[in-house]
Amino acid sequence: MINIGVLALQGAVREHVKALQAPDVQVTVVKKVEQLHDIDGLVFPGGESTTMRRLINLYGFYEPLKAFAEKNRPIFGTCAGAILMANEIVGQMEPHLSVMDMTVERNAFGRQRESFEANLAMDQIGEDVEAVFIRAPIINKVGPSVNVLASYDGDIVAAQQGPFLACSFHPELTDDHRMHQFFVKMVREQAIHA
Template sequence: MITVGILALQGAVREHAKSIEASGANVIIVKRTEDLQEIDGLVMPGGESTTMRRLIDKYEMFGPLQEFAQSGKPVFGTCAGMILMAKEIIGQEHGHLEVMDMKVQRNGFGRQRESFEVGLSVKGLEGEDYIGVFIRAPYIESIGEGVEAIATFQDKIVAARQGRFLACAFHPELTDDHRMHAYFVKMIEELKQSVA
């Protein structure tokens, strides 16, 4: 059985866990670097990216998270998690983990009061539109070679995939639709099968 870790520094950790379990995988709440040894893939939840980076540094997780991302295991970043994964962040000199070849705009759709929900067509998800919950959401300004935009809203990229990396600007854990998490679990399963 697949085991997915959820980085538990900030964000809706329990809700992500519920969606991952509904997608047929085990969950480990990642609070220490040792927890990374136990998992097949990692979810980096939303929250506030600057605060999350401070906590990552405080708990000395930056190096281990980078190593995990470079180890060949899948990573799924949602909202602030997406910002942490980006190579470039508009208005900042450096990215954070810099594992995905994309440039992101923080608070791309405005502040908290401009939060909204919208139906999205997400490549790779069957069935009706996926309801994206956007809260102080970023968007992807541009992507590099090898990165595929899998969902857009108002001509802005709001979800992308680069090999084993998946990122979205919205909060898939805040709906009862588990398809985004199931997509990530399937990514892990396919990768495990390909190296088996």
């Protein structure tokens, strides 16, 4: 049995919890720093990255989250969660948690009214993964240790670097849970080797 947390400061927490549920997976809604000690992997849901960072600071999560990442515990960031993970953000002086070697551009697909859905061919996951883009960022560039998993119209929208997984879209807002299953597999493999 593995335990995967969903950081519950903002965003579609309930939808991620539902998408992660499996017989051998315990899902923890993470509201307190102490809960990080009991989980094997963590999801950063979408939301608004600046607000999420403010809440991370306010509730004392910043250093514990950095420590969690430094122990190579798997983290999956969706939309704003991917922005939190990037080591460079276009138009912003400082990154947030800086755990993935990638540059992201916020709201790259436009505002709320430009939201859309698409089917993506995703390396290791499937040829027709459902993706919902809402004020989505794009991954402008990645370092040599980052594996690009999916692109849309030539822009990178999903990537993996070791135990870290990020996507520009909201897989939790569809009934297609293959990305979450992929993350569960990552967490399980990391837990075996820990």
